[in-house]
Amino acid sequence: QKQTAIITGASSGLGLNAAKALAATGEWHVVMACRDFLKAEQAAKKVGMPAGSYSILHLDLSSLESVRQFVQNFKASGRRLDALVCNAAVYLPTAKEPRFTADGFELSVGTNHLGHFLLTNLLLDDLKNAPNKQPRCIIVGSITGNTNTLAGNVPPKANLGDLSGLAAGVPAANPMMDGQEFNGAKAYKDSKVACMMTVRQMHQRFHDATGITFASLYPGCIAETGLFREHVPLFKTLFPPFQKYITKGYVSEEEAGRRLAAVISDPKLNKSGAYWSWSSTTGSFDNQVSEEVADDSKASKLWDISAKLVGLS
Ligand code: NDP
Numbered sequence: 291q292k293q294t295a296i297i298t299g300a301s302s303g304l305g306l307n308a309a310k311a312l313a314a315t316g317e318w319h320v321v322m323a324c325r326d327f328l329k330a331e332q333a334a335k336k337v338g339m340p341a342g343s344y345s346i347l348h349l350d351l352s353s354l355e356s357v358r359q360f361v362q363n364f365k366a367s368g369r370r371l372d373a374l375v376c377n378a379a380v381y382l383p384t385a386k387e388p389r390f391t392a393d394g395f396e397l398s399v400g401t402n403h404l405g406h407f408l409l410t411n412l413l414l415d416d417l418k419n420a421p422n423k424q425p426r427c428i429i430v431g432s433i434t435g436n437t438n439t440l441a442g443n444v445p446p447k448a449n450l451g452d453l454s455g456l457a458a459g460v461p462a463a464n465p466m467m468d469g470q471e472f473n474g475a476k477a478y479k480d481s482k483v484a485c486m487m488t489v490r491q492m493h494q495r496f497h498d499a500t501g502i503t504f505a506s507l508y509p510g511c512i513a514e515t516g517l518f519r520e521h522v523p524l525f526k527t528l529f530p531p532f533q534k535y536i537t538k539g540y541v542s543e544e545e546a547g548r549r550l551a552a553v554i555s556d557p558k559l560n561k562s563g564a565y566w567s568w569s570s571t572t573g574s575f576d577n578q579v580s581e582e583v584a585d586d587s588k589a590s591k592l593w594d595i596s597a598k599l600v601g602l603s
Contacts, residue, residue, distance in 0.1 A: 292319040293422050294369050295554055296413070298349060298406065299323075299378025301330040303515030304430065306337060307547020308375065312554060313343035321369065323349035323360060323378075351378055351405030353392035354600055361412040371416040373554045376406035376429040376485070381517050382474035388465040395599070396460040398474070399467060402481035407488060408600040418500040424560060428553055429489045431506035431565060432482040433539075436580040441511075441539070448479035450582065450592065457595050486565065486579060487589035488596070493563035494586070495593075505559075507566040508577070509549045510541030538570075549574070 295312055299305040300322035312318040322344055324330035330346045347363055350356040364371075379402045382389065391400035410427055417425040436442040437449075450456070451468025458464045465472045467480045486506045493504040513530040521529075533540035541549075552574065553559050553566050559574060567577035582588070597603040 291370050291421075293317055293372040293555075294319045294321060295373035295375060296321045296323050296347075296364065296371065297375040297377055298351065298409070301326055301333045303517060303543055304509060304512055304546050304550055305375070305377040306333050307543045308377070308550035308554065309334070309344060309547075310337045310339055311547045311551035313339045315551075315555070316343075318343075318555065319369070320344040321364065322346045325350040325356075349409075351401045351409070352380075352397060354405070354408055355392065357405055357408045358412070361409065364413075365416070370421050371413065371425075372420040372422045373426045373428065374410060374413050374417060375550070375554060376410060376427075377550070378402070378406075379430070379478070379481070379517065381478045381520065383478070383518075383521055385472075385474035385520070388462065388472045388474075388477070390462065394459065394461055396465040396472075396477055398477040398481045399456070399460045399484070402478070403484040403488070404596060404600055406485065407596045408602070410488075410492065411597075411600075411602055414496065414500065414502070417502050420502075423501075424503065424557070425501065426503045426505065426554055426560070427489075427492065428504075428550070429485045429506050430550070431486040431489070431508055432479070433508045433511075433567075434479045434482060436486075436508075436583060438578060438580040441537075442479075442580060446473050446476040446479070448476065448483045448580075448582070450480055450483060450588065453588070453591055453595060456592070456599075459599055483580075483583055484592060484596075486583045487585075487592050489565075490563060490579075490583070490586070491589050491593045497562045503560050503562040505553060505562065505564045505566060507550065507553050509546040510568060511537070511539040512541055512543055512546045515543060541568075
């Protein structure tokens with residue numbers, strides 16, 4: 291059997307292009323973990339992934355039951371596991387009212403953070419036994435959650451505060467992790483901060499004992515993906531040229547996909563606990579995270595609350 295990577299949200303954008311890049315090596319089989327089977331199949335065909343280089347397994351991260359079912363189905367498939375890539379995300383920048391997952395969590399936190407939190411924990415043992423002996427668990431991060439950067443300082447800024455909203459389960463009455471008023475853009479940024487903190491916690495808790503490499507990345511601004519589907523039309527028109535010519539942070543879907551594929555498979559990018567970013571002059575480097583992301587006692591508290599919410603403790 292070829293090495294196997296599970297990629298969540300592989301039906302479009304970064305996940306699809308990483309799946310394509312991995313499959314093209316001929317050394318990897320990609321399990322596309324997607325909520326829309328038909329969309330995933332059409333997307334794989336459209337980018338020319340060869341038949342047999344991928345399979346599609348149903349996963350809806352906005353339902354903990356679906357996450358558990360996915361893990362059961364994956365285990366039953368008998369496939370080996372060498373890399374788990376938590377890539378799927380929702381972004382609701384124009385939402386006036388919060389939306390919720392099947393379990394009643396605010397949608398961005400529930401999908402981007404809690405769904406992946408449960409998924410990674412349930413698959414750790416499989417990863418630990420990866421036949422390629424260099425297992426990786428990657429959770430896609432973002433510059434927007436890192437307040438030590440220019441992009442991260444565009445309001446509303448990420449801030450998990452005292453985690454009181456999360457402790458309550460980010461429910462309708464208290465949908466933000468910091469317990470403040472609902473803001474869709476901030477909820478996304480907060481969820482990405484939680485993703486990056488989770489990677490660091492996983493590294494500290496499990497790397498030595500399991501040999502799994504845990505890493506996060508910011509692939510660059512992929513201004514044309516479906517992530518911005520809910521944004522106002524003017525934003526969608528102006529954002530790509532703004533990123534291309536003004537901030538110069540723009541990266542094509544294909545290049546971003548190659549970057550993620552490298553974090554999954556390049557022997558040189560196997561540092562656990564890393565947060566990979568790219569510079570146009572020097573290529574990949576282990577970037578500095580914000581003060582909040584680096585706050586290990588807060589991350590430990592986030593871990594405990596998350597474990598409770600998804601039913602792991
Ligand atoms: P896309 O919207 O193109 O891709 C997101 C994927 O997530 C889609 O495949 C989508 O599935 C899937 N998804 C959403 N909700 C669920 C769910 N409940 N269950 C399963 N899958 C779900 O956006 P991107 O490719 O841009 O985003 C990929 C990652 O990259 C995200 O983690 C994002 O935060 C990160 N990122 C993106 C940047 C950018 O500039 N675009 C910059 C930095 C980070 P479906 O097709 O069914 O909707």
